[in-house]
Amino acid sequence: MSYRLILTHLKFKNWPFALKLSVIICLIVLIVITAISINSYQLYKKSMQEQVEEFVPRMLAQINRNLDDYVNEMLTVYRTILSPPYNQFLNGFFNNSQEGGNERDILHTFKLNQSLVGVVLYTASGSAYVRSAEAASWMDATYEKEPWFQELQSEKEEPSVLGIIRQQYVVNQPYTFSIAQPIHDAQGKIAGVLMLLGSLEAVKQIVQQIDFGEGASIDIVDRHDRIVYSSGSDKTGSLWQPLEGLFPDKTKADSGSQLVSVGDKDYVISYDSSSNSRWKVVSTIPLDNLSKRAGTAQSRFAIWSLAGFAAAAIIISLISYGMTNQLRLLSRQLQPESDLLPEELSGAERRDEIGHLSKAFRDMKYRIHKLDKEVLEAKLLRREAEIQALHSQMNPHFFYNVLETIRMTLVRKQPEKAEEALIALGQLVRYQAAKMADMVPVHQELSFISNLLSIQKLRFGDRLHVDYHIDPESLDCHIPGFLIQPLVENALKHGISDYDFTLQIVVRVQRDESDLVIHVIDEGMGMTPERLEHVLHAMREDGTADNRIGLTNVYQRIALLYGGRGEIHIESAEGSGTIVMIRVPAQHPSDGGKMKDEHLDC
Structure with a gap:
């Protein structure tokens, strides 16, 4: 103190x-x-x-x-x-x-x-x-x-x-x-x-x-x-x-x-x-x-x-x-951490002014508790609807990028590779259909990223190099589906080196006590401080107007699902690449893909 x-x-x-x-x-x-x-x-x-x-x-x-x-x-x-x-x-x-x-x-x-x-x-x-x-x-x-x-x-x-x-x-x-x-x-x-x-x-x-x-x-x-x-x-x-x-x-x-x-x-x-x-x-x-x-x-x-x-x-x-005993009881009930419900209050009923105040407060808290419960249920329903809307907004963007890559493979007259890409695309579609509205294990999300990058390999060939640094303790932790995919797509788009035109991408997933930390790193052109500030502003406000649907979707999904317990942080320097970090609470598989009020270990 x-x-x-x-x-x-x-x-x-x-x-x-x-x-x-x-x-x-x-x-x-x-x-x-x-x-x-x-x-x-x-x-x-x-x-x-x-x-x-x-x-x-x-x-x-x-x-x-x-x-x-x-x-x-x-x-x-x-x-x-x-x-x-x-x-x-x-x-x-x-x-x-x-x-x-x-x-x-x-x-x-x-x-x-x-x-x-x-x-x-x-x-x-x-x-x-x-x-x-x-x-x-x-x-x-x-x-x-x-x-x-x-x-x-x-x-x-x-x-x-x-x-x-x-x-x-x-x-x-x-x-x-x-x-x-x-x-x-x-x-x-x-x-x-x-x-x-x-x-x-x-x-x-x-x-x-x-x-x-x-x-x-x-x-x-x-x-x-x-x-x-x-x-x-x-x-x-x-x-x-x-x-x-x-x-x-x-x-x-x-x-x-x-x-x-x-x-x-x-x-x-x-x-x-x-x-x-x-x-x-x-x-x-x-x-x-x-x-x-x-x-x-x-x-x-x-x-x-x-x-x-x-x-x-x-x-x-x-x-x-x-x-003042009754006043202290009322004061404790007014504390944010108080879990006492009006029907759980005990004590002899008083007939003086403090007793009338206590009764009025209990009635008011009961009504507030009832209204708060109704508002919470409505908020949960609205959140689920918003997440579904974000998924629907993200899918066309994702499929457009994949189909464009397959089209370029066919233009180059490489049908065998196009066939492999279509098979990978089929696996991606099945993953999306099964996990679109659920929390998924980290290892499944990484498998999805691997299929995605295998399709992109057709596009970039030997210029694409991907390194995975995965903490084994994080593989069973649950995260929202398609959380890492928009970050990888941004790295593919902006991570081409100005020196040798290669793509160096690093995907790192680690446990940090009760949190899960995800890094997606590229060695591309990077951004100036002014450009970085503009990107962060667009991400927090509404990036759809600036053609930054993927990054904005990730930010909004974290805010909706985790509130103040989740965060996304971007570091970038011109000519040195970009680092995108996501920190969310680590959740146990027994959560069943549902968000809890407390942080749970895997």
């Missing part, structure tokens, strides 16, 4: 109808499944993002509530200290002009624990008493110089949650959570400042169990935008600058989530602000963390989509081939 033919078969318009139908429907199903899968994936991804944007703020709100509980616990401790009977120790401490007052009472009053890691009592005289887990001591410190003191002045008789501050009082804890409040004397003047220092470890314990995946972070920021805790890095005490200064304006609200793009990455920022401490808890989650889960879902969507498409393709193919 050639490359061009393969490309032709690959074209969509040349595909079988069932395959076209299956492919088109499968493509539609694939588009629908793909659209549904993509839409489902997008909805799933969006749903996950919405769930994260809704769930994470709730989690952050819970963290804020825990932080508020921690702050409230510290405030409770603070308020307890300022309540009787503990407040008398503080009043005595600040009212006593001597440094320290009664330190034993102070040490007994402030009991430290894991949350409360230190207490600082600032006096108006510029000193501070520091109570920590390691020791208790006096230090030089003025509260008025501290940056947080201005904030205390705005508060009215309430503890102030300062958030995170840097201090040097508690060892190994440079940053602490602090609550402070000025202590006033009886005249309403500030006698000092009480500050409680809380541990940040409690804050870490609240959030350290929460993990939003790789690259995510949780930041706790006080009301001054200083970092209390950061899971991403140790930035405690530094100014909070999330995502290189990019932060959604909506974080001014109490709680929410927003998608923020930084460079080529997207982040989901969720936040929650405490109305009590005014601290913010902010989570930064890379959108890729959500995409990983969405990617897993996408893979599952893809697998199920492919499985669904494969199942749909199988079902569609079965349905398509079932629906």
